[in-house]
Amino acid sequence: MEQYYQPEIECASQEQIRVWQDERLVDTVRRVYENVPYYREKMQAVGVTPEDIKSADDLHKLPFITKDDLRDAYPYGLLAKPLSDCVRIQSTSGTTGRRVVAFYTQHDIDLWEDCCARAIMAAGGTKDDVVQVCYGYGLFTGGPGLNGGSHKVGSLTLPMSSGNTDRQIQFMCDLGATILCCTPSYAAYLAESIHERGARGQIKLKAGIFGAEAWTEAMRQDIQDKLGIKAYDIYGLTEISGPGVSFECSAQTGMHINEDHFIAEIIDPNTGEVLPDGEKGELVFTSITKEAFPLIRYRTRDICVLSREKCPCGRTHVKMSKPMGRSDDMLIIKGVNVFPSQIESVLLSKGYPANYQIVVTRENNSDQLEVQVEMTQEMFSDTVGQIAGREKELVDAMKAMLGIYAKVRLVSPKAIARSEGKAVRVIDKRNLY
Numbered sequence: 001m002e003q004y005y006q007p008e009i010e011c012a013s014q015e016q017i018r019v020w021q022d023e024r025l026v027d028t029v030r031r032v033y034e035n036v037p038y039y040r041e042k043m044q045a046v047g048v049t050p051e052d053i054k055s056a057d058d059l060h061k062l063p064f065i066t067k068d069d070l071r072d073a074y075p076y077g078l079l080a081k082p083l084s085d086c087v088r089i090q091s092t093s094g095t096t097g098r099r100v101v102a103f104y105t106q107h108d109i110d111l112w113e114d115c116c117a118r119a120i121m122a123a124g125g126t127k128d129d130v131v132q133v134c135y136g137y138g139l140f141t142g143g144p145g146l147n148g149g150s151h152k153v154g155s156l157t158l159p160m161s162s163g164n165t166d167r168q169i170q171f172m173c174d175l176g177a178t179i180l181c182c183t184p185s186y187a188a189y190l191a192e193s194i195h196e197r198g199a200r201g202q203i204k205l206k207a208g209i210f211g212a213e214a215w216t217e218a219m220r221q222d223i224q225d226k227l228g229i230k231a232y233d234i235y236g237l238t239e240i241s242g243p244g245v246s247f248e249c250s251a252q253t254g255m256h257i258n259e260d261h262f263i264a265e266i267i268d269p270n271t272g273e274v275l276p277d278g279e280k281g282e283l284v285f286t287s288i289t290k291e292a293f294p295l296i297r298y299r300t301r302d303i304c305v306l307s308r309e310k311c312p313c314g315r316t317h318v319k320m321s322k323p324m325g326r327s328d329d330m331l332i333i334k335g336v337n338v339f340p341s342q343i344e345s346v347l348l349s350k351g352y353p354a355n356y357q358i359v360v361t362r363e364n365n366s367d368q369l370e371v372q373v374e375m376t377q378e379m380f381s382d383t384v385g386q387i388a389g390r391e392k393e394l395v396d397a398m399k400a401m402l403g404i405y406a407k408v409r410l411v412s413p414k415a416i417a418r419s420e421g422k423a424v425r426v427i428d429k430r431n432l433y
């Protein structure tokens with residue numbers, strides 16, 4: 001039977017949802033105009049004042065906000081509350097190396113955890129479940145978000161964080177974990193490892209909540225079959241709080257966006273024009289309940305489709321499709337956001353020419369990142385030992401910048417094919433979308 005964490009909200013009428021959205025948008029716009037000079041100036045630049053925003057119908061009058069704005073305003077420029085009211089930050093990588101830092105008041109964390117609790121209960125979670133959270137803890141939002149949601153549901157929470165597969169499987173078996181939360185690629189890897197160890201008979205898993213990166217229906221089927229579970233998608237982004245912006249229900253046909261907290265729009269990524277429900281375009285979010293770090297018309301760069309078709313689960317909130325691609329060049333590797341510009345800035349800072357290629361593959365369900373870099377003529381005459389030393393230096397610098405391991409391969413000058421148009425920087429062989 002379908003169960004809900006906040007049934008009166010999750011199954012509210014569309015009219016009721018609209019009333020919440022209208023009131024909360026008007027309030028948010030007024031708050032940011034009064035408290036955030038960055039927003040006030042952006043609104044003044046297009047001649048809009050809070051009085052022009054009377055309901056969600058007026059949303060389109062407001063300017064977009066992008067990752068570049070977050071970079072310009074880094075670190076405190078978009079704060080809508082005094083720092084003394086904030087209790088937490090979470091962070092992710094941004095373009096050209098500047099990190100995105102999102103701030104939370106205790107109230108913001110509370111609402112975020114509610115969203116994650118909705119996702120856990122939609123996946124069948126109850127207070128009798130044992131929820132194993134193997135998303136990373138720390139600056140990444142995955143671990144803290146699902147951890148908080150699991151507490152709210154009242155489940156026994158195993159705050160495993162990522163990695164150490166032997167220990168994950170041991171706890172899963174010994175403590176009888178019933179719900180697994182991690183990236184889909186780690187879920188697939190865990191599934192394989194469980195089979196290799198002959199431990200399939202000892203696990204009690206019934207559901208998984210997998211997100212933070214793109215995954216296909218074929219991958220879902222594979223994980224479900226191997227683990228004997230139902231696998232649910234969950235979506236979110238650090239800028240808009242983290243996991244739980246939207247989540248899948250038993251219908252497994254898209255993710256319900258928590259519309260009492262976020263207004264979603266789909267726009268044409270080239271013109272910025274708002275597109276009707278059902279058309280494919282870039283997802284834009286406006287947070288309407290956030291205190292510390294409200295974002296208005298934030299361009300996610302994720303391409304997807306919204307659907308208002310009645311859902312058999314009883315929830316009334318709009319559903320988004322799985323993201324079908326990005327309108328920028330961000331890659332998600334092992335759940336970590338990586339921009340080619342970050343890699344380029346490492347290379348340039350170490351004296352390499354900007355002739356490089358990024359090759360992403362997936363081997364045994366694990367993403368592999370290789371950066372092929374051309375040496376200068378002078379470097380090319382180095383000894384083999386010196387070249388190995390250079391590669392090691394770049395691996396360390398990439399790790400420091402990206403937070404993940406990238407294999408570095410130095411190649412001879414002119415080895416990377418030149419393009420007549422745009423340079424082909426990224427070869428992604430994973431076919432995820």
Ligand code: DLL
Pocket residue numbers: 092135141142210211212213214215233234235236237238239242243244300302322323332335336337
């Ligand atoms: O990935 C938050 C999260 C944690 C979501 C755990 C789900 C589970 P960021 O690191 O800021 O936040 O990355 C956000 O990841 O704009 C999408 O491009 C991508 N993404 C997130 N969830 C999904 C998903 C977290 N279910 C970026 N499917 C987003 C496809 C996803 N892509």
